[in-house]
Amino acid sequence: MSAALKDAAAAAIKDAAAAAVVAALLALPMLGFELAGSAQGLSLNYRFGWVGLAAAAVFAGRLGLTFGGGLIGRYLRPKRQAVLPLAQHGGRRRRIAGWALIAAAVILPWTPLADRNLLDKATLLLIYVMLGWGLNIVVGLAGLLDLGYVAFYAVGAYSYALLSQNFGLSFWLCLPLAGAMAAAFGILLGFPVLRLRGDYLAIVTLGFGEIVRVVLLNWQDLTNGPVGISGIQRPSFFGLPLLASAPGRTTFHEFFGLPFSTEHRIYFLYYLILALALATNLFTLRIRRLPIGRAWEALREDETACRSLGIDPTKTKLSAFALGAMFAGFAGSFFATRQGFISPESFTFIESAIILAIVVLGGMGSQIGIVLAAILLVGLPEWFRELQQYRMLAFGGAMVLIMLWRPRGLLASREPTVRLK
Numbered sequence: 237m238s239a240a241l242k243d244a245a246a247a248a249i250k251d252a253a254a255a256a257v258v259a260a261l262l263a264l265p266m267l268g269f270e271l272a273g274s275a276q277g278l279s280l281n282y283r284f285g286w287v288g289l290a291a292a293a294v295f296a297g298r299l300g301l302t303f304g305g306g307l308i309g310r311y312l313r314p315k316r317q318a319v320l321p322l323a324q325h326g327g328r329r330r331r332i333a334g335w336a337l338i339a340a341a342v343i344l345p346w347t348p349l350a351d352r353n354l355l356d357k358a359t360l361l362l363i364y365v366m367l368g369w370g371l372n373i374v375v376g377l378a379g380l381l382d383l384g385y386v387a388f389y390a391v392g393a394y395s396y397a398l399l400s401q402n403f404g405l406s407f408w409l410c411l412p413l414a415g416a417m418a419a420a421f422g423i424l425l426g427f428p429v430l431r432l433r434g435d436y437l438a439i440v441t442l443g444f445g446e447i448v449r450v451v452l453l454n455w456q457d458l459t460n461g462p463v464g465i466s467g468i469q470r471p472s473f474f475g476l477p478l479l480a481s482a483p484g485r486t487t488f489h490e491f492f493g494l495p496f497s498t499e500h501r502i503y504f505l506y507y508l509i510l511a512l513a514l515a516t517n518l519f520t521l522r523i524r525r526l527p528i529g530r531a532w533e534a535l536r537e538d539e540t541a542c543r544s545l546g547i548d549p550t551k552t553k554l555s556a557f558a559l560g561a562m563f564a565g566f567a568g569s570f571f572a573t574r575q576g577f578i579s580p581e582s583f584t585f586i587e588s589a590i591i592l593a594i595v596v597l598g599g600m601g602s603q604i605g606i607v608l609a610a611i612l613l614v615g616l617p618e619w620f621r622e623l624q625q626y627r628m629l630a631f632g633g634a635m636v637l638i639m640l641w642r643p644r645g646l647l648a649s650r651e652p653t654v655r656l657k
Contacts, residue, residue: 252299259294263287266629301640334604341510345503352502357618359506359574363567364614366513368594368606369520370563375592376601377524378556379536381438383588384425384445388418388561390452390583392568394459397578400469407471411569418565419558421448426557430550433539445588452580464579471573473504505574512570516563517603523559532556590614597638612638 267286272279344350344358367389374382395414399405405413429440452459459465472478476488478501489496523529531552534542539549572578590613598609613635 248299248302251302252295255298256291256295260287260291263290330604337604337607338514345506352499355502355506357615359502359509360618361610361615362506362509362513363571364591364594365607365610366509366516366567367564367591368598368610369513369516369603370560370567371591371595372560372601372603372606373520373532373563374556374560375595377520377529377536378532378553380429380553380556381434381441382557382560383438383442383585383592384448385441385560385564385591386583386585386588387425387445387448388421388564389568389571389587390448390580391418391421391561392565393572393578393583394452394465394568395565396569396572397465397468398458400573401465401467406475407469407569407573408474411566414569415562415565418568419562422557422559422561423554425561426554430553442585442588445585449580449583452583459580462579462581464577464581466577468572468576468578470501470576471504471508478504505570509570509574512566516566520603528552528555593635597635609638 264287267290268282268284270281270283272281341358341362345355367385371382371385374380374385392414395417396407396410399410399413400407425441425444429437432440453461455461456463470478473488476491477485478488480487480496487496488494488500494500524532531542531547532555534545534547535549535552535556542549542552571582575582594606594609594613597613598605598607
């Protein structure tokens with residue numbers, strides 16, 4: 237066995253060295269040179285130390301994957317003897333992990349590390365978690381590849397902005413209306429794609445997303461075109477404005493006898509999107525156990541078999557598109573009230589790609605997996621936002637690591653919806 241270990245270790249080191257050389261060649265043009273401006277003009281700086289660090293990191297990572305993962309897993313890990321009991325306890329462990337994540341999210345603003353910057357990033361992260369859970373209905377449960385999901389996000393945002401500005405409606409009245417408007421657009425998208433599958437469905441949904449963006453860009457009388465809509469109404473705490481003063485109205489800090497602070501609105505927005513995201517999660521967990529949820533899963537596995545069982549694919553697809561779009565509309569209305577300004581630039585295809593990547597890399601149909609993937613794909617690049625040159629590098633690196641470590645998603649396996657006794 238020792239000879240086999242030595243041969244395996246030598247092969248692993250050789251493979252890691254080859255990967256490090258390739259990484260160094262790729263990092264040389266990106267990290268090895270930098271143009272710096274000065275009073276004398278442009279100068280070229282050499283940063284070969286960064287190239288060496290990148291190569292060393294790839295060497296260590298590749299060695300850990302090949303030697304550590306394969307060799308240790310082969311010789312040192314005990315073999316599983318009882319697979320069935322582990323599978324039975326998987327659902328309980330995930331429920332415990334889910335409740336732990338909820339508890340951590342609730343107490344986050346009260347921890348010593350919490351500040352305005354952290355809460356802003358956590359709020360943005362929860363928006364993508366909610367969008368991922370909404371798209372999970374369409375992609376993860378119904379198996380319908382949707383590349384234009386950002387269109388429903390945009391419809392919800394613009395619906396809230398236009399309703400609040402033109403009709404003076406509050407956030408709490410605009411929220412369900414924005415969700416209903418987005419659901420209507422989901423049904424509108426569902427009708428043309430009833431007979432499409434796979435790549436053809438993806439192309440049509442991609443086109444739908446671009447159509448919505450171009451309409452928002454060119455219909456200037458309604459949407460102000462590329463200028464966007466500014467001065468969007470902020471939400472209130474059940475009728476109490478979170479402002480320093482409101483003539484003729486009692487503000488939040490006056491009602492509770494607190495000194496005014498801009499932190500109140502930050503805390504309120506964070507807990508608001510947390511409540512919306514948890515409501516989305518609860519709805520998804522409940523509906524997947526109902527007949528419509530089982531119909532989505534049957535459609536995902538085999539549409540022909542689904543038809544033979546008497547399930548109507550038309551209603552099943554339309555319900556998936558409508559419900560997924562509704563939650564995107566809710567998230568879009570929150571995005572509009574949080575930002576106070578929206579424009580078509582906020583709803584490009586890259587947003588759909590990020591949301592789809594969260595769903596796929598988190599694990600198709602996995603709710604907790606989407607949270608973990610959102611933390612890696614959205615939280616990690618936001619954490620490195622100060623390093624603008626390396627922000628997208630961190631995003632791509634997180635995706636590559638997930639594909640290498642868990643090619644079927646972070647939590648690919650899940651409990652069956654129905655157990656046959």
